[in-house]
Amino acid sequence: MDSREFVRTAPGLDGMVVSAVGYRTEGQRPGLHRGLPSPYLTLIFSLDGTIATGSTPDQATGADATRTDIVVGGLHQSPAYVVQPEHEAGIQLAVHPLASRALLGLPAAGLAGQLVVGGTDVL
Numbered sequence: 552m553d554s555r556e557f558v559r560t561a562p563g564l565d566g567m568v569v570s571a572v573g574y575r576t577e578g579q580r581p582g583l584h585r586g587l588p589s590p591y592l593t594l595i596f597s598l599d600g601t602i603a604t605g606s607t608p609d610q611a612t613g614a615d616a617t618r619t620d621i622v623v624g625g626l627h628q629s630p631a632y633v634v635q636p637e638h639e640a641g642i643q644l645a646v647h648p649l650a651s652r653a654l655l656g657l658p659a660a661g662l663a664g665q666l667v668v669g670g671t672d673v674l
Contacts, residue, residue, distance in 0.1 A: 555579070567650030575599075575640040583608055586624065586631040591645040592659060593624035595633075599640040604633050623655070625662025 555576045569591055575598075586593065595602060601618045605611030611632035624631055626648060648659035655662075 567647055567654060568644050569647055570645040572643045577638045579637060581637050582635045583611060584633040584635050586633055588628055591647060592651055594644040594646060595622040595641055597641045599638060602633060604631060608632050626659055
């Protein structure tokens with residue numbers, strides 16, 4: 552059975568968090584999400600196991616993938632790849648770059664050019 556739920560909240564935190572989306576999927580065909588460059592930082596908090604990411608499809612699905620429960624995506628100019636398993640649940644935030652220091656403790660420039668970073672390295 553294929554099941555998908557998405558919940559989008561109203562923007563909050565005085566414009567620091569531009570978008571907050573909760574999601575849960577079950578029974579989906581495993582795949583690979585291609586995260587395109589964005590004007591915002593991306594934070595993904597997994598509520599259902601680790602998230603595998605990489606700068607190429609082969610890296611994301613291979614042994615050298617970044618695996619973590621919290622993903623921080625910096626400002627970048629190429630896609631970031633995120634493995635989508637059969638079931639997943641989490642919260643994804645789009646954070647304004649000017650809010651990076653207040654929310655993450657470092658400026659957005661500290662994450663520039665980095666596709667994905669383990670959240671425990673930043674938070």
